[in-house]
Amino acid sequence: MACDEVDLVVVAVKVPHHRELVRTALSAGKSVLCEWPLGNGLAEAEDMARLARGRAVPTVVGLQARSHPALACARHLVADGYVGEVLSTTVVGSGGARGATVGPGDHHVLDAANGTTLLTVPFGHALDGLASVLGEPEELRIHLVSRRTSVVDAESGQPVPMTAADQVVASGRLPGGAVATFHHRGGTSRGTNFRWEINGTEGDLVLTAPIGHPQLSPLTLEGGRGTSTVPAPMTVPESYVRVPRGLHCPEEPPFRVHSLRQ
Known part of the structure; x- marks a missing residue:
């Protein structure tokens, strides 16, 4: 240095x-x-x-989620009035780690004192991504719950203590009065691992991913407005991709990280 x-x-x-x-x-x-x-x-x-x-x-x-091409596109859609006035937004996600088992390199995430928690990492990145699209929450209440107090080491089969919370529930209000709710849980789900809905007076946007880390995940963007009753897939224009074409690998986590505008 x-x-x-x-x-x-x-x-x-x-x-x-x-x-x-x-x-x-x-x-x-x-x-x-x-x-x-x-x-x-x-x-x-x-x-x-x-x-x-x-x-x-x-x-x-x-904080990389705000630079994800899909989120940058959603930000402009909201600003251009695609959903009309935002009424509410809901985020549900799974953190991957802090579930029923732990891998050999992830023991540090189980100890709340280490600061690498469900709250600070997947929820924190998701919250920042939401704020980049809809504005910083003017009010936010967060509740942490520990449903699992131990997990199983995937190699040894032995239980390992966990002091970090495995459930994060939050609610708040956004600029203009829209209501925001979050639920992030540890591990993965057989159902929804990441779903973010933005509901407005004129339409809706839906972003989904295979895990609740929007800063690392391949996000799918869908939308619907007017007479449509279900959201339809939306293509994110190439102009939102900030990496050289030869490095364009949307399925790889570094693609999202390196989409930051320099």
Whole structure:
């Protein structure tokens, strides 16, 4: 970080190590891109934000869902009046991890103290994606519940304690008065793993994915308005894709991450 040749430091390690590395980089006068969540809790995030303001260098938090081509398209559809006045929106998602079993490299997500939780990762990314389309919630209430207190290690078959909540339920109001509801649960579902509905006076938009991480998932966009009674598939224009054509692999998670506009 002290090298003059280094212009940008990217912090993409486990959350408990974010603050130390971000502070070190900022103290060296370097620009920083830190993955979300920025800190292990609000106090750490506020501490880093204060230091960044004092250093006056470019800093970025890596919230990628808002750069997903499907979400960027939905944002413009809403702004252009496709659904009319937004009345309500509902998000249901599964977090993948924190279900009945845990893999050998995922034990750290079971401990709430590590900050890599259902709330901070899949729900946090989904919330930011929603805010990018419909605006930041003006009111938000979140309830955390632990239905599973242990999971089974997939290799050993032994139970492993879990202190991180496996259910996140939230409700709030958006700019203009629209109602928003969320339910993210641990593991995966045989039913809905990600479904986001935007309901308006003139139409509806529906985004679905195979897992509740919209920042990593291949999102399907559907819409309906006027006399249509069911949503129909919508094609996301190529203009929303920000990666070179040779790297256009919508089924791969890096495609969504690298769709960020530079």
